[in-house]
Structures are given as structure tokens and as C-alpha cells.
Amino acid sequence: MSKTMAGMSSLSVKNLKRKPGRTIALVLLTAFLALAVFGGSVVVLSLRNGLQSLEARLGADIILVPSEAQSKVSFQNMFLQGTTGAFYMDASVTEKALEVPGVEKAAPQVFLASLKADCCSIKIQVIGIDPEKDFTVQPWIARSLTGELGDLEVAVGCKVEADIGEIIRIYEQRCKVVARLEPTGTGLDTAVYCNMDTMNKLLAAAEAKGISHKITSNDDSVVSAVYIKVKDGYDIDTVNTALTGKLRKVTAVRTRSMITGVSDSLAGVSRTITTMVIVIWVLAFVILLLAYILIVRERSREFAVLRLLGASRKMLGRMALLESAACGLLGGILGVVAAAVGVFAFASLIENSLGLPYLMPAFFSVILLAAGTVLLSVAVSAAASAISAWRLSRVNPGTALREGN
Amino acid sequence: MILKADNISKTFFRSTGSANYFYAVSPLSLEVPSESVTVLTGRSGSGKTTLLNMLAGILEPTEGKVLLDDTDLYSLKDDALSSFRNERIGVVPQGRSAVDTLTVMENILLPAKLYGKNAPAEEVRQWMKDFEIDHLAEAMPRELSGGELRRMAIIRAIVQDPDMLFADEPTGDLDDENTEKVLAALYSFAHDRKKAVFIVTHENDALKYADRAFRMEKGRIDLQEN
Numbered sequence: 001m002s003k004t005m006a007g008m009s010s011l012s013v014k015n016l017k018r019k020p021g022r023t024i025a026l027v028l029l030t031a032f033l034a035l036a037v038f039g040g041s042v043v044v045l046s047l048r049n050g051l052q053s054l055e056a057r058l059g060a061d062i063i064l065v066p067s068e069a070q071s072k073v074s075f076q077n078m079f080l081q082g083t084t085g086a087f088y089m090d091a092s093v094t095e096k097a098l099e100v101p102g103v104e105k106a107a108p109q110v111f112l113a114s115l116k117a118d119c120c121s122i123k124i125q126v127i128g129i130d131p132e133k134d135f136t137v138q139p140w141i142a143r144s145l146t147g148e149l150g151d152l153e154v155a156v157g158c159k160v161e162a163d164i165g166e167i168i169r170i171y172e173q174r175c176k177v178v179a180r181l182e183p184t185g186t187g188l189d190t191a192v193y194c195n196m197d198t199m200n201k202l203l204a205a206a207e208a209k210g211i212s213h214k215i216t217s218n219d220d221s222v223v224s225a226v227y228i229k230v231k232d233g234y235d236i237d238t239v240n241t242a243l244t245g246k247l248r249k250v251t252a253v254r255t256r257s258m259i260t261g262v263s264d265s266l267a268g269v270s271r272t273i274t275t276m277v278i279v280i281w282v283l284a285f286v287i288l289l290l291a292y293i294l295i296v297r298e299r300s301r302e303f304a305v306l307r308l309l310g311a312s313r314k315m316l317g318r319m320a321l322l323e324s325a326a327c328g329l330l331g332g333i334l335g336v337v338a339a340a341v342g343v344f345a346f347a348s349l350i351e352n353s354l355g356l357p358y359l360m361p362a363f364f365s366v367i368l369l370a371a372g373t374v375l376l377s378v379a380v381s382a383a384a385s386a387i388s389a390w391r392l393s394r395v396n397p398g399t400a401l402r403e404g405n
Numbered sequence: 406m407i408l409k410a411d412n413i414s415k416t417f418f419r420s421t422g423s424a425n426y427f428y429a430v431s432p433l434s435l436e437v438p439s440e441s442v443t444v445l446t447g448r449s450g451s452g453k454t455t456l457l458n459m460l461a462g463i464l465e466p467t468e469g470k471v472l473l474d475d476t477d478l479y480s481l482k483d484d485a486l487s488s489f490r491n492e493r494i495g496v497v498p499q500g501r502s503a504v505d506t507l508t509v510m511e512n513i514l515l516p517a518k519l520y521g522k523n524a525p526a527e528e529v530r531q532w533m534k535d536f537e538i539d540h541l542a543e544a545m546p547r548e549l550s551g552g553e554l555r556r557m558a559i560i561r562a563i564v565q566d567p568d569m570l571f572a573d574e575p576t577g578d579l580d581d582e583n584t585e586k587v588l589a590a591l592y593s594f595a596h597d598r599k600k601a602v603f604i605v606t607h608e609n610d611a612l613k614y615a616d617r618a619f620r621m622e623k624g625r626i627d628l629q630e631n
Contacts, residue, residue, distance in 0.1 A: 007518045011507075018506040018545075305502050308463060309516045309565075310491020312484045398458040401498045 008315055012322045022298075023327060026291060030331025030377050031338065033284045038373040039339035040277040042361065043350060044270045045369070046343075050185035050357025051259070051266055057184050058255045059136035060107075060227035061236045064093055064243065067251045069224075085125070086111045088222040093247055094133070097226055100242045102234030107133040110199045111224035112206060114170045121168040124160060125191040128199025136227050137193060145179035149195045155179040157189040168192075171205035185351075185359025228252075266356055281380075288384040292324065296388045303392045304400035313393040320389035321382050328381025332374035340370070408437040408460065408569055408601060413469030415455050429455045431624040432468065439568065442595045442602045444611045446629075447621035453605040454499060454573055456621065460603065461496050461571045462486055473569065491520055495562035497572040502558050503546035509533075509557050510542040516565045525564055532560040536586065551578035559587055563594055570594065573605045588614045 016023045066089040088110075097106045110128035129137050131148050141155050149155060154168070154175045162168050162177045169175070175198065183189055194202070203222075206212075230239050236254065243252040303316055311319075343350065344360070351358035361369070414432040418425060430452045437443050437460070447453050458464035460471055462478040471478045473493065481489060490496075495516075503512050510529070517524040533539040536556040541549060549557065555578045562570050572591065576584040592614045595602040604611050612618055618629040 007521045011515075011518070014511070015506045301501075302504050302506075305498075305504055306515075306519070307487075308490075308496050308498060308502070309519060309561075310487050311519055312487035314484060315487070315519070397463045397498070398454065401500060401502060 031335035034335025049359035105229035108223040317393035324385035328378035332377030444615035495567035
């Protein structure tokens with residue numbers, strides 16, 4: 001740094017320190033901008049992540065559920081908000097579905113809701129998967145567990161309050177937690193996963209407690225949903241229609257329609273947040289601009305003195321920009337910290353009130369976003385002060401000092 | 406070292422009256438030699454300060470040139486002219502001229518600080534003692550009276566050690582004792598250090614320290630017998 005620059009920088013620091021009212025006002029205005037941008041961006045990104053995660057976890061083209069499922073418990077809510085529920089249909093649906101032209105894979109799942117009672121440690125959704133047929137949950141479990149789920153072993157979603165090695169009771173059955181799954185931002189985070197043998201034991205135990213899963217008195221073999229993967233080259237809608245026609249009392253739901261619904265809601269929320277952020281930005285930018293224009297009047301005499309003592313226009317312009325950039329930097333950091341406290345501390349509240357898949361961005365992305373917001377705050381602050389910096393640097397010492405007296 | 410004003414004038418726009426422009430300073434030529442005190446007197450509004458500002462390189466004349474050792478001040482680009490002013494021209498402007506966010510000592514050292522030069526702290530302390538404001542070194546300008554601020558501005562210009570020192574109403578806020586001190590200091594600055602001092606005032610006290618005196622009326626100057 002040149003000696004001239006060092007001299008002007010130390011002058012800027014003194015100006016900022018010794019005019020605390022002015023400095024605090026400018027810092028708070030910029031902090032407000034940064035808070036809106038960072039907070040809004042984290043929420044929008046979390047919603048997008050949640051949708052991507054939901055798409056990845058659904059992983060199927062079509063899901064078959066009993067016709068009653070749509071009315072008994074909103075199937076979609078199980079995925080989005082983690083509401084518990086159970087519905088059953090004959091296990092033969094899996095084999096029958098595979099007979100439909102265009103069906104490549106059919107993976108059954110069985111649902112069971114535990115109780116908030118003595119027999120169960122916690123009230124949760126239990127999902128049984130068939131490791132040989134499953135193509136949606138297994139890849140996710142594989143990231144947290146090497147090997148397969150054994151007998152009376154469970155993998156728990158990240159929001160289930162149970163640690164690895166802990167025993168949880170489900171209808172008096174003691175199940176060992178062997179893995180905690182990565183967050184998805186969906187209702188799946190509140191579920192527990194087991195293999196079909198474990199599920200059959202749990203179903204029997206539930207039966208003993210009076211929670212019946214039987215469709216008919218002779219039928220022990222049930223499934224709750226069958227995930228369908230359509231072969232390449234086949235039209236999903238055609239396969240969907242064929243499945244509906246072939247399988248009685250079964251509803252074939254296209255996953256895209258579930259995702260589209262969520263995606264539409266998400267687009268609406270994102271649009272609202274983005275509009276709010278833009279409005280806040282425009283307002284705050286205009287206020288900042290006015291604040292800096294008012295400062296020209298206040299500081300004309302000071303700049304005239306500096307000019308008189310030999311400061312060039314360039315030096316004065318740079319000093320004014322340096323001060324506004326410093327306010328932008330402080331405000332940016334303050335706004336990001338305040339927004340981070342809000343969006344991270346109240347993540348669950350935001351998630352619940354939005355009722356949409358919500359998955360926080362990765363740490364590195366948050367850091368990048370925070371750095372970007374701070375840089376933007378510095379740039380906006382400097383831009384808002386550019387006019388006043390230009391006017392101050394062109395102040396005529398003779399005139400300004402006469403007017404100032 | 407000699408400062409020459411070569412046929413300089415300054416006109417300003419005026420929206421009332423018969424003419425749109427009026428001469429604040431009518432065309433004039435003037436020389437300010439070193440090792441001398443030049444005093445310019447005149448009534449308020451006669452154009453004294455406008456002339457001082459043009460000579461000091463802070464107000465470009467409408468016509469004419471200002472030369473300091475053959476350097477045409479207004480032919481220099483802003484960076485060069487600003488640095489030139491810092492190096493060779495000291496100005497004590499009318500009224501308050503302190504930067505409010507700096508202490509008295511920081512204000513005095515500001516010209517040196519702007520260009521990262523070593524400040525003559527010892528000399529500053531001596532001048533502050535002579536001008537009886539040494540106890541105010543760490544005070545903020547808002548705590549000072551008009552007279553104290555004036556003395557601060559004069560010390561700031563002197564310790565800048567310029568070749569030309571311009572002072573606009575340097576004794577305006579001062580009592581008789583301090584008026585004498587300041588004028589004597591400016592006189593010795595000119596003669597002991599071989600510098601040029603140009604004082605603008607509407608009071609006659611300064612005339613007894615003048616090597617040359619001019620009177621200004623309605624934008625025109627006349628040499629006065631001393």
C-alpha cells in the first residue's frame with residue numbers, strides 16, 4: 001500500500017469511528033439488505049434441495065397404492081410432512097404389476113405406524129423394504145450402512161431420536177438401530193426402515209396388540225405400496241393406464257404428478273420470497289442512495305478542507321468509496337450473521353409452516369452464499385455512494401468553505 | 406521563487422441585473438516575490454478572496470495564467486496540481502477549516518499525513534505553545550473557540566512549510582494580543598525562511614507588517630504606498 005493510500009485509509013477509519021451515528025445507520029441499512037438476500041436465498045435453496053431430494057427418494061415412475069390410501073391418509077403428506085399412516089393391499093399386486101407390458105421393476109414396501117404407548121419407544125412410521133427388489137431406498141441406506149439390514153435391525157431417518165446401537169421398542173419387539181440416514185428434507189426423515197422379515201414380525205406383534213393389517217381373515221401377505229420403474233421406450237402414462245385397468249382397488253399414482261404439485265407450491269413460495277427480497281432491495285437501495293446524497297451536504301466542508309490541503313479528486317473519491325465499502329462490509333457480515341441465526345435456529349419452524357420438502361444447503365454452499373452476499377453488500381454500498389463520492393470529490397474548496405461558515 | 410498572475414480575471418453568472426455575467430476580479434497582473442509579506446485590503450465583496458483562491462490554485466481563473474516558478478498551475482492535471490499545492494502552497498481559509506473527526510493535533514499534521522510524509526511533531530508542539538493552544542492538542546475542533554481554531558489553521562499552514570502561504574482574514578477571530586502574535590509569526594515565516602506570504606484582510610492591523618500592500622475595490626487592485 002502506498003503511503004498516500006495508508007494516510008487516506010487511516011483518515012477513513014477515524015471518520016467511521018468518530019461519527020458513530022452516521023456509521024451505525026449506514027451499517028444497519030446494509031445489514032438489512034444482506035439479511036434479506038442471505039435469508040431469502042437460504043430458504044429458497046432449501047426448498048429446491050428438498051424437491052430434488054424428494055425426486056431422488058421417490059426414484060420411481062409410478063407408485064401403486066390401495067385406492068383407500070388417498071382418502072385414509074394423504075399419501076403425499078407421508079412423504080412431505082412425515083405424518084404416520086398405514087394401508088394395505090394384497091402382496092400379489094407386485095407380481096401382477098410385473099406382467100404389465102413396460103414395467104421393468106416393481107418394489108414393494110409395507111408401512112406400519114407405531115403407537116405412542118407403552119409398547120413403543122416412539123411414535124414413528126416404519127417402512128419395510130424388500131432388499132432384493134428395492135431400487136429407491138437401498139441406495140440411500142447404502143450411504144450410511146455397509147451390508148444389508150439384518151433381522152430386527154433398523155435404519156433410522158435423521159430426525160428420529162435414536163442413536164446407532166440403541167434399542168428401540170416397536171410393539172414390544174426390540175429393534176437395534178444400525179444406521180442413521182442422511183437428511184432428505186422430507187417426511188422420510190422421520191421414518192424407520194427395516195427388511196421384510198423384520199416387518200412381518202412387527203406386523204404380527206401389532207396384530208397381537210389389536211392393530212390389524214389383514215385385508216381378509218385369511219390373508220397375511222400384504223404390501224402398502226409398490227414402486228414401479230418403467231422400461232425405456234415405454235410411455236409412462238400408457239403403462240399407468242394399463243396398471244389401473246389390470247389391478248382392482250389399486251390406484252396408480254404418477255410420481256411426477258406428486259412432484260409437480262410440490263414443485264408448483266415451491267415455485268409459488270420461491271416467487272413470493274424472491275419478490276419480497278427484490279422489493280426490500282430496491283427500497284433499501286433507494287434509502288441508502290438518499291442517505292449518501294444527504295451526506296454530501298454534511299461533508300462538503302470537510303472535503304473542501306482536504307482539497308485545500310492537497311488531496312486530489314481521485315484521493316477524495318477513493319476515500320468516500322472506501323468508507324462506504326467498509327460500511328457495506330460490516331453491514332454485510334452483520335446481516336448474514338443475523339439471517340443465519342434466524343434461518344438455522346428456526347429451520348424446523350420454517351419447514352413446518354411451509355409444509356414443503358426443506359433441506360438446508362451443504363455447509364460449503366452456505367459459506368459461498370454468505371461470501372457472495374457480503375461481496376454484494378460491499379458492491380451495492382459502493383454503488384449507492386458513487387454519486388456522492390463523485391460530487392464530494394468535485395467540491396470547490398473556496399465556495400464550500402464560504403457556504404459552510 | 407516568484408508567483409505571477411498574468412492578466413487573470415474571474416467572472417460569475419448572475420441571474421439578476423442587466424448583464425448575465427459580472428467580473429468578481431477584473432483582468433489584472435500581479436507578482437508575489439519570496440521573502441516578502443504582501444497584504445491585500447478591501448471591503449467585503451470586493452473580490453479579495455476570489456483573487457486569493459485563484460492565486461492559491463483552488464479556483465481556476467476565467468482568463469489568464471497563474472505561474473509559480475514558471476509552472477502554470479492550471480495547466481497541471483488534478484493529481485499534479487493537488488500534490489503541488491500540498492508541497493508548495495499553504496492556505497489559511499476564512500472561518501472554520503478543521504476536519505471535525507480529527508483532533509487538533511491530527512488536523513495540524515493532516516497535510517503531511519495525506520501524502521504519507523513525516524510530520525514535524527516537535528515544531529508543531531513549539532508553535533502550539535507559542536500560540537497558547539498546546540493544551541488543546543487532543544481536543545476535538547467542536548471544543549475550540551473561533552480564535553483557537555484560527556490559530557490551529559495558521560500553525561497547520563506554517564508547519565506545512567510551503568513556498569507560498571496565503572491567509573484569508575487570519576486575524577478575524579483574534580484579540581489584539583493574538584493578532585500581533587500571528588502577524589509577527591507570518592512576517593518571520595516570510596523573512597527567516599525566505600518564503601512568500603499573501604494576506605487578505607479588511608482590517609488595517611496587517612499593514613504594518615506588509616512589505617507591499619494593495620487595495621481592492623470592485624474587482625480591481627491598486628498598489629498602496631506603505
